[in-house]
Structure formats: C-alpha cells, structure tokens
Amino acid sequence: MIIAVDGPAASGKGTVAKALARHYNLPHLDTGLLYRAVAATVRRMELDPAEEADAVAACDFDELTLADPVLRSDEVGQLASIVSAHPLVRAALLARQKRFAHQDGGAVLDGRDIGTVIAPDADAKLFVKATPQIRARRRHAELQGHGSTVSFDKVLADIRARDARDSGRSAAPLVMAEDAALLDSSFLSIEASVAKAIALVEQQR
Numbered sequence: 001m002i003i004a005v006d007g008p009a010a011s012g013k014g015t016v017a018k019a020l021a022r023h024y025n026l027p028h029l030d031t032g033l034l035y036r037a038v039a040a041t042v043r044r045m046e047l048d049p050a051e052e053a054d055a056v057a058a059c060d061f062d063e064l065t066l067a068d069p070v071l072r073s074d075e076v077g078q079l080a081s082i083v084s085a086h087p088l089v090r091a092a093l094l095a096r097q098k099r100f101a102h103q104d105g106g107a108v109l110d111g112r113d114i115g116t117v118i119a120p121d122a123d124a125k126l127f128v129k130a131t132p133q134i135r136a137r138r139r140h141a142e143l144q145g146h147g148s149t150v151s152f153d154k155v156l157a158d159i160r161a162r163d164a165r166d167s168g169r170s171a172a173p174l175v176m177a178e179d180a181a182l183l184d185s186s187f188l189s190i191e192a193s194v195a196k197a198i199a200l201v202e203q204q205r
C-alpha cells in the first residue's frame with residue numbers, strides 16, 4: 001500500500017505521515033529532507049540557490065547530510081523552497097522517491113507533490129492543511145521550545161513566503177491531487193488528526 005501525504009509547511013503532514021507509517025507498519029520518507037539536504041549543500045559549498053546549475057550540483061549531496069539537525073531550521077527550509085523550484089533539481093531527486101514509493105510492501109511519503117507526481121497511483125492520498133496563523137503558531141512554539149527568540153510575525157511571514165513560492169512555481173506546484181482526501185488540522189489535536197487520517201486512508205484503500 002502506497003500512502004501519499006501532501007500539504008504546506010507546518011500543516012502537520014509530517015506528524016500524520018509518521019503516525020500512518022507506524023500504524024500500517026510501512027517505511028516512511030520525508031521528501032522535504034531531500035530538498036533540505038540540497039539546500040544545506042548549496043549553502044555549505046557557497047553556491048547560488050537561484051542558479052539552477054549550482055543547485056543541481058548540490059543534488060549529489062553526501063548521504064550523511066540527511067541526518068544533520070541543521071536541515072530542520074527555517075533558514076534551510078526557505079532555501080529548500082528556492083532550490084526545489086528548479087525543474088532539474090526535481091528531476092534529479094525523482095527516481096529515488098519513486099523507488100521508495102514503489103518498493104515491495106509499500107510506503108508512506110510526505111511532501112508537496114507525492115500524490116500528483118511521485119506516486120499518482122497511490123492507494124490513499126491525503127492533503128493536510130491548516131490556516132497560516134495556526135501553522136505559524138505551531139512552528140513558533142516549536143522554535144521557542146528549541147530556545148529560539150524569533151518573533152511570531154517573522155514566523156508567519158516566512159510561512160506565507162514559502163507558501164507563495166511552493167504554490168506559485170511552475171515545476172510541480174503545491175496543489176491538492178483531484179483524488180486526495182482533505183484533512184484540515186486547524187482545530188484538531190495531534191491525536192484527532194491521526195485518527196482522522198487513518199479513517200480517511202481506510203475509506204480510500
């Protein structure tokens with residue numbers, strides 16, 4: 001069984017995808033990490049994220065990069081949304097994601113284009129959303145928990161900037177697949193979001 005989970009930044013899609021993987025005992029891939037690894041490599045090599053050729057060179061990142069905690073920072077997230085708009089970067093990461101999705105026994109993947117590009121044939125597709133304010137509130141609390149003093153307004157502005165870039169690009173923009181089920185996590189606890197996600201997968205499979 002292939003489960004595709006898409007949605008904007010800080011929508012809760014990662015939490016939902018991890019819980020689904022546990023529930024169905026399937027391997028899970030957070031595809032945002034791949035774009036974040038490219039972004040972190042661009043930064044480390046002092047390349048230009050806006051230059052497609054530079055970003056493509058960084059697709060050959062060291063596998064150890066994937067475990068680096070720096071990938072989770074908002075700065076790397078913003079850079080990731082710049083490098084991920086290049087069609088050749090998306091092409092360079094495509095086969096790896098398709099292979100993961102179509103491995104024997106199935107998988108859960110979360111990202112922006114899983115249900116539309118990576119696994120249009122997925123057995124279940126979820127699109128997780130929440131209002132920008134609520135996503136910013138969650139991200140802000142998470143950052144504060146890690147000792148950051150960033151303001152709520154800055155977090156909200158960053159989320160809006162990333163939404164605009166991810167939805168506005170021409171290569172695999174963030175759109176809900178026609179056959180995806182919508183999960184609005186705005187007013188749901190984590191437990192309620194997960195329960196709803198399992199119910200939606202059961203309806204589709």
Ligand code: C5P
Nearest residue numbers: 031032033035080081084111112113166
């Ligand atoms: O999900 P996450 O916030 O880790 O993703 C970081 C960035 O990587 C996103 O803002 C998006 O631009 C890009 N991305 C993408 N396609 C995916 C996953 C992430 O373009 N499947």
